[in-house]
Amino acid sequence: xxxxxxxxxxxxxxxxxxxxxxxxxxxxxxxxxxxxxxxxxxxxxxxxxxxxxxxxxxxxxxxxxxxxxxxxxxxxxxxxxxxxxxxxxxxxxxxxxxxxxxxxxxxxxxxxxxxxxxxxxxxxxxxxxxxxxxxxxxxxxxxxxxxxxxxxxxxxxxxxxxxxxxxxxxxxxxxxxxxxxxxxxxxxxxxxxxxxxxxxxxxxxxxxxxxxxxxxxxxxxxxxxxxxxxxxxxxxxxxxxxxxxxxxxxxxxxxxxxxxxxxxxxxxxxxxxxxxxxxxxxxxxxxxxxxxxxxxxxxxxxxxxxxxxxxxx
Amino acid sequence: xxxxxxxxxxxxxxxxxxxxxxxxxxxxxxxxxxxxxxxxxxxxxxxxxxxxxxxxxxxxxxxxxxxxxxxxxxxxxxxxxxxxxxxxxxxxxxxxxxxxxxxxxxxxxxxxxxxxxxxxxxxxxxxxxxxxxxxxxxxxxxxxxxxxxxxxxxxxxxxxxxxxxxxxxxxxxxxxxxxxxxxxxxxxxxxxxxxxxxxxxxxxxxxxxxxxxxxxxxxxxxxxxxxxxxxxxxxxxxxxxxxxxxxxxxxxxxxxxxxxxxxxxxxxxxxxxxxxxxxxxxxxxxxxxxxxxxxxxxxxxxxxxxxxxxxxxxxxxxxxxxxxxxxxxxxxxxxxxxxxxxxxxxxxxxxxxxxxxxxxxxxxxxxxxxxxxxxxxxxxxxxxxxxxxxxxxxxxxxxxxxxxxxxxxxxxxxxxxxxxxxxxxxxxxxxxxxxxxxxxxxxxxxxxxxxxxxxxxxxxxxxxxxxxxxxxx
Numbered sequence: 001x002x003x004x005x006x007x008x009x010x011x012x013x014x015x016x017x018x019x020x021x022x023x024x025x026x027x028x029x030x031x032x033x034x035x036x037x038x039x040x041x042x043x044x045x046x047x048x049x050x051x052x053x054x055x056x057x058x059x060x061x062x063x064x065x066x067x068x069x070x071x072x073x074x075x076x077x078x079x080x081x082x083x084x085x086x087x088x089x090x091x092x093x094x095x096x097x098x099x100x101x102x103x104x105x106x107x108x109x110x111x112x113x114x115x116x117x118x119x120x121x122x123x124x125x126x127x128x129x130x131x132x133x134x135x136x137x138x139x140x141x142x143x144x145x146x147x148x149x150x151x152x153x154x155x156x157x158x159x160x161x162x163x164x165x166x167x168x169x170x171x172x173x174x175x176x177x178x179x180x181x182x183x184x185x186x187x188x189x190x191x192x193x194x195x196x197x198x199x200x201x202x203x204x205x206x207x208x209x210x211x212x213x214x215x216x217x218x219x220x221x222x223x224x225x226x227x228x229x230x231x232x233x234x235x236x237x238x239x240x241x242x243x244x245x246x247x248x249x250x251x252x253x254x255x256x257x258x259x260x261x262x263x264x265x266x267x268x269x270x271x272x273x274x275x276x277x278x279x280x281x282x283x284x285x286x287x288x289x290x291x292x293x294x295x296x297x298x299x300x301x302x303x304x305x306x307x308x309x310x311x312x313x
Numbered sequence: 314x315x316x317x318x319x320x321x322x323x324x325x326x327x328x329x330x331x332x333x334x335x336x337x338x339x340x341x342x343x344x345x346x347x348x349x350x351x352x353x354x355x356x357x358x359x360x361x362x363x364x365x366x367x368x369x370x371x372x373x374x375x376x377x378x379x380x381x382x383x384x385x386x387x388x389x390x391x392x393x394x395x396x397x398x399x400x401x402x403x404x405x406x407x408x409x410x411x412x413x414x415x416x417x418x419x420x421x422x423x424x425x426x427x428x429x430x431x432x433x434x435x436x437x438x439x440x441x442x443x444x445x446x447x448x449x450x451x452x453x454x455x456x457x458x459x460x461x462x463x464x465x466x467x468x469x470x471x472x473x474x475x476x477x478x479x480x481x482x483x484x485x486x487x488x489x490x491x492x493x494x495x496x497x498x499x500x501x502x503x504x505x506x507x508x509x510x511x512x513x514x515x516x517x518x519x520x521x522x523x524x525x526x527x528x529x530x531x532x533x534x535x536x537x538x539x540x541x542x543x544x545x546x547x548x549x550x551x552x553x554x555x556x557x558x559x560x561x562x563x564x565x566x567x568x569x570x571x572x573x574x575x576x577x578x579x580x581x582x583x584x585x586x587x588x589x590x591x592x593x594x595x596x597x598x599x600x601x602x603x604x605x606x607x608x609x610x611x612x613x614x615x616x617x618x619x620x621x622x623x624x625x626x627x628x629x630x631x632x633x634x635x636x637x638x639x640x641x642x643x644x645x646x647x648x649x650x651x652x653x654x655x656x657x658x659x660x661x662x663x664x665x666x667x668x669x670x671x672x673x674x675x676x677x678x679x680x681x682x683x684x685x686x687x688x689x690x691x692x693x694x695x696x697x698x699x700x701x702x703x704x705x706x707x708x709x710x711x712x713x714x715x716x717x718x719x720x721x722x723x724x725x726x727x728x729x730x731x732x733x734x735x736x737x738x739x740x741x742x743x744x745x746x747x748x749x750x751x752x753x754x755x756x757x758x759x760x761x762x763x764x765x766x767x768x769x770x771x772x773x774x775x776x777x778x779x780x781x782x783x784x785x786x
Contacts, residue, residue, distance in 0.1 A: 001556075001574055001575050002556050002558060002562050002572060002573065002574055002575075003562070003573045003574060003575055004558075004559065004561070004562050004573070005556075006575045094538065097538050097543075097547075098537075098538050100547040100548075100551065100557075101547055101550050101551040101557055108362075109361065112361070113361070116360070157575060161575075255575075259575070259576050261576075311575040312575075313573070
């Protein structure tokens with residue numbers, strides 16, 4: 001297939017996945033900021049949301065401080081932010097339009113329908129209720145796109161490239177949350193923060209839709225090191241780093257199998273997958289959680305570069 | 314201007330022409346709100362599928378729908394056969410003319426067409442001089458605009474020999490009509506159009522370079538998503554099952570064209586290009602073009618790739634050249650033209666210019682290189698000021714203009730605000746030419762001027778489209 005087509009499919013999926021992630025962050029932040037100060041301390045949750053979204057540089061060029069109004073606007077509706085939910089859906093639809101022929105009717109319908117409906121939300125919500133509805137709608141749109149891809153696409157390279165986009169973006173998103181909130185997850189944190197942090201941990205889990213999953217996996221109350229374990233090493237959790245890399249390796253292998261050729265991208269992905277498989281939380285904490293996450297983000301970006309170079313140019 | 318011929322009711326309006334019998338009965342039975350409801354349903358479907366077009370010069374309306382009229386335009390089988398013969402003749406002559414212009418130039422030497430009309434024409438491509446193309450076919454896809462003035466008389470209004478568009482509407486209009494009005498379809502026997510992509514692919518493959526050793530690789534070259542016809546490009550690529558490429562997806566090495574794929578370079582043999590000559594190769598034509606492929610013309614000259622349509626076919630789109638079509642048909646085929654030309658005054662000729670200047674309020678004046686209904690004067694509906702302004706323009710550069718009488722385009726029943734009313738229509742059939750001759754899918758795209766009395770059917774000027782039915786027998 002055309003390199004550009006693969007590139008468009010890959011980014012189309014990344015943008016949709018990113019929009020959903022932003023909606024989850026905003027949802028979790030809204031909950032946290034609605035709690036009495038005594039439960040969450042003096043930290044500015046809205047600033048933290050901007051950091052987690054990876055938009056801090058652009059945001060603070062426009063605003064001096066982060067509050068509900070400007071963060072909501074910047075992350076959800078702003079056209080000045082190329083990674084706002086609106087911009088993501090615009091970019092996704094632009095990519096979709098460029099590869100109409102590689103999409104199934106259902107996928108096109110999902111993405112085009114989302115784009116058409118986006119206009120309904122105009123320049124922002126008029127109330128918190130409406131904003132909540134908007135966030136739910138974003139998540140549903142992403143599910144619809146993802147589901148239509150999963151259920152209707154031919155299992156060929158087009159499908160695998162679009163899946164790669166999903167998992168590369170997802171791995172990056174999960175790693176970003178960990179990068180911003182890692183201090184809350186250190187093993188000694190329970191003593192330091194005490195029950196105060198319970199809501200923070202819950203918010204982290206909610207951002208990756210893993211709050212219920214946590215209880216099923218551990219059958220325990222929230223413990224920071226277990227939250228880290230779940231998000232980093234648990235294959236069972238679809239948004240864990242480990243699970244993302246299992247999928248990345250699988251999709252890259254499918255492509256290599258069809259093309260009859262392995263390359264740098266396959267080797268790098270397998271290297272990271274092995275590293276995650278051989279890691280234990282104890283070891284990660286000993287070497288430094290923050291360093292581990294930092295390295296992961298760098299390596300994940302490097303893999304993105306390798307995929308681009310090998311297939312998308 | 315005499316009263317227009319109506320496709321359903323003829324000249325006098327007191328009889329129903331046979332092809333419209335069933336439709337007329339159906340129109341009298343169906344409650345008006347059903348038509349309106351179906352119209353809105355059609356619009357919703359079009360919006361959903363994303364069949365949109367862009368209008369140049371309108372910043373906020375980058376994607377618009379072309380209005381679709383749910384009442385079909387109908388032709389009998391015998392009417393169609395007449396047209397089909399005429400179109401085949403005309404496109405054959407066009408191909409021979411273009412071959413001659415870039416080859417032996419017999420028609421110029423015979424003094425039938427003035428030399429400067431060819432050599433000083435901006436659409437003339439000296440790069441094509443002496444260049445052979447596979448099977449001597451230049452115009453693989455032609456869109457010939459036809460208007461009708463009475464039961465027997467069809468005129469050719471324009472030959473579009475470059476990159477005619479609109480065929481996706483022909484196909485989608487049919488699909489949507491079958492979905493909305495299954496009952497109406499069951500009452501008629503209508504020639505299908507859905508095989509158009511198949512015929513197109515067969516034509517394109519048949520003109521692959523002679524040296525192509527295997528199954529030829531065909532691609533469709535688009536200027537990109539911002540082009541007004543982008544939907545059509547992606548639609549056709551999908552139906553043809555070929556890659557939709559942009560200039561940056563292709564590159565030329567050692568005079569061979571390749572596309573960049575996830576598995577490395579792949580050789581390309583036939584390019585159905587929807588990019589104009591000017592933009593196709595920055596090394597040969599406009600150097601500021603980013604839509605084209607550097608070196609493409611060298612691969613073309615080496616005979617390693619086929620371009621459809623060929624480079625330089627725009628010479629036949631020229632409206633002054635158009636005025637010579639009857640002579641062109643006679644010169645190459647030795648036959649009388651089956652399709653008439655609209656009588657045309659060439660303002661480049663002194664006597665013609667004088668006549669035109671004296672009769673501006675009755676005439677339609679067009680730019681010779683114009684298209685899309687831009688830059689023209691429609692005398693009978695223009696204000697005095699507009700006419701005087703145009704007169705100045707015309708005097709300053711008479712070579713750039715031709716003039717024609719204001720023809721009463723036929724009308725066809727159309728759904729409008731106040732119910733069903735006659736509106737003026739034209740017809741663009743799509744004529745395919747391959748190694749094995751000419752193929753035309755019965756029908757074409759009917760365009761309709763939705764404004765009462767308007768003769769301008771172009772989508773960029775508020776025109777709409779209809780499904781076109783050719784009946785059996």
